[in-house]
Amino acid sequence: xxxxxxxxxxxxxxxxxxxxxxxxxxxxxxxxxxxxxxxxxxxxxxxxxxxxxxxxxxxxxxxxxxxxxxxxxxxxxxxxxxxxxxxxxxxxxxxxxxxxxxxxxxxxxxxxxxxxxxxxxxxxxxxxxxxxxxxxxxxxxxxxxxxxxxxxxxxxxxxxxxxxxxxxxxxxxxxxxxxxxxxxxxxxxxxxxxxxxxxxxxxxxxxxxxxxxxxxxxxxxxxxxxxxxxxxxxxxxxxxxxxxxxxxxxxxxxxxxxxxxxxxxxxxxxxxxxxxxxxxxxxxxxxxxxxxxxxxxxxxxxxxxxxxxxxxxxxxxxxxxxxxxxxxxxxxxxxxxxxxxxxxxxxxxxxxxxxxxxxxxxxxxxxxxxxxxxxxxxxxxxxxxxxxxxxxxxxxxxxxxxxxxxxxxxxxxxxxxxxxxxxxxxxxxxxxxxxxxxxxxxxxxxxxxxxxxxxxxxxxxxxxxxxxxxxxxxxxxxxxxxx
Ligand code: C5P
Numbered sequence: 001x002x003x004x005x006x007x008x009x010x011x012x013x014x015x016x017x018x019x020x021x022x023x024x025x026x027x028x029x030x031x032x033x034x035x036x037x038x039x040x041x042x043x044x045x046x047x048x049x050x051x052x053x054x055x056x057x058x059x060x061x062x063x064x065x066x067x068x069x070x071x072x073x074x075x076x077x078x079x080x081x082x083x084x085x086x087x088x089x090x091x092x093x094x095x096x097x098x099x100x101x102x103x104x105x106x107x108x109x110x111x112x113x114x115x116x117x118x119x120x121x122x123x124x125x126x127x128x129x130x131x132x133x134x135x136x137x138x139x140x141x142x143x144x145x146x147x148x149x150x151x152x153x154x155x156x157x158x159x160x161x162x163x164x165x166x167x168x169x170x171x172x173x174x175x176x177x178x179x180x181x182x183x184x185x186x187x188x189x190x191x192x193x194x195x196x197x198x199x200x201x202x203x204x205x206x207x208x209x210x211x212x213x214x215x216x217x218x219x220x221x222x223x224x225x226x227x228x229x230x231x232x233x234x235x236x237x238x239x240x241x242x243x244x245x246x247x248x249x250x251x252x253x254x255x256x257x258x259x260x261x262x263x264x265x266x267x268x269x270x271x272x273x274x275x276x277x278x279x280x281x282x283x284x285x286x287x288x289x290x291x292x293x294x295x296x297x298x299x300x301x302x303x304x305x306x307x308x309x310x311x312x313x314x315x316x317x318x319x320x321x322x323x324x325x326x327x328x329x330x331x332x333x334x335x336x337x338x339x340x341x342x343x344x345x346x347x348x349x350x351x352x353x354x355x356x357x358x359x360x361x362x363x364x365x366x367x368x369x370x371x372x373x374x375x376x377x378x379x380x381x382x383x384x385x386x387x388x389x390x391x392x393x394x395x396x397x398x399x400x401x402x403x404x405x406x407x408x409x410x411x412x413x414x415x416x417x418x419x420x421x422x423x424x425x426x427x428x429x430x431x432x433x434x435x436x437x438x439x440x441x442x443x444x445x446x447x448x449x450x451x452x453x454x455x456x457x458x459x460x461x462x463x464x465x466x467x468x469x470x471x472x473x474x475x476x477x478x479x480x481x482x483x
Contacts, residue, residue, distance in 0.1 A: 073101070074147040074179075075089065075100050076159070077117065078159040085235050086117075087120055101147065104125055105127075107156070140171055144176075150182070153185075155185040155186055163206060164202035189230050195229070215238075254474065258298045259300070260335040262325060262344070265282070266372075268321055272355065276345055276348070280428065282342075285342060286303070288463040303318055322372035325342060333387070340392050377410070394438075414440055415438065418436045419433055
């Protein structure tokens with residue numbers, strides 16, 4: 001069987017093959033096999049134009065709905081053989097819902113055509129600094145600033161030299177000089193050019209100016225028999241680097257931690273239609289659940305009856321009474337952190353009526369109350385499955401700090417979030433909260449209780465602040481992952 005050395009083919013065929021294989025996401029070798037098969041079956045495609053695949057569905061959908069794309073990139077394609085990989089890069093970026101507008105240098109057009117680039121990007125392609133069509137509204141300034149990131153791929157030695165020295169004699173360099181956006185460079189050049197002192201100087205300047213580099217990789221060069229550092233990174237590597245810059249990973253400091261939260265009121269039945277309740281809205285507990293989830297924790301929220309949507313990504317157990325809440329809390333253990341924000345009814349009716357109580361001439365029916373289980377105290381006093389950090393709430397209408405300190409001792413928890421819920425504050429059912437964090441483990445000397453008073457905040461801000469305190473304490477040895 002004969003073998004085929006791609007490098008020995010003439011330039012037009014090589015370029016076509018590279019374009020076509022990149023477009024069809026096949027290796028060049030695989031593409032050659034497809035072409036031969038098509039030829040034998042008598043259904044070969046003409047050499048130009050090559051087939052352009054449909055746009056990825058997410059981008060198409062966003063175009064259809066008119067929804068704003070999540071991020072946008074100006075992609076400057078420099079003149080080098082690696083330019084063929086930039087066609088694949090366009091697709092990779094669009095797959096990630098990144099809108100791409102492309103600029104081709106004069107040299108780049110020797111390797112890829114504006115038509116191919118525009119077909120893949122679904123946008124017009126920019127090639128000229130003095131293009132009356134785009135320059136009437138300062139096109140190069142728009143390309144430089146109406147994007148979230150500029151990617152230069154391939155970043156040739158020449159383009160990097162121009163950028164390092166502030167040249168602006170063509171569209172690509174003018175954009176690079178006019179931009180206030182981050183620039184990601186994917187260098188591609190011959191290993192000797194890469195190691196040349198001039199390139200090293202330019203590179204040092206560019207990095208000092210804030211440009212970010214991806215690659216180059218080492219490997220075989222397009223030039224016969226040459227190998228070394230200088231190959232442009234693969235499209236997928238460049239797209240990943242661009243995405244990291246556009247959408248930096250959200251810190252998830254509570255990843256691997258299991259957080260159990262109670263929220264809302266409880267309803268204690270009197271008979272099948274009546275119950276004892278309180279004014280708790282559940283907003284604070286739900287906000288804490290959402291904040292802990294955002295911080296990466298696995299969150300189980302045991303909620304009494306509330307009028308709130310379940311926070312996304314949180315496991316919610318809906319209950320009615322205090323006893324049901326305790327049961328769900330016990331089932332959810334072990335946990336690393338337990339936060340008891342629910343306004344649990346202290347008492348329930350001992351003799352709950354099986355039928356609706358009737359008005360009688362004998363007057364009001366006697367309601368005998370019995371104490372509910374104290375969930376916070378029960379869990380704080382566990383010996384085996386006690387979470388390493390147990391946080392309670394103290395909603396008080398008078399002597400806030402003194403009552404909260406007494407509660408911390410009585411319940412046996414580690415922290416108390418104390419808040420004034422007297423009617424004038426509007427905390428109950430409202431959106432804002434003024435809290436004090438009392439802790440035994442947080443900066444307090446032995447036997448002392450530290451009181452950290454926070455300014456008035458939204459319940460979401462209180463939640464974020466509380467989670468930030470938990471994260472800081474999680475670095476303590478005392479808070480280790482539950483078994
Ligand atoms: O005793 P008091 O109701 O003021 O205590 C408030 C704290 O105790 C809150 O954290 C609340 O969630 C918790 N609690 C509980 N079970 C009860 C009563 C209160 O978990 N039965």
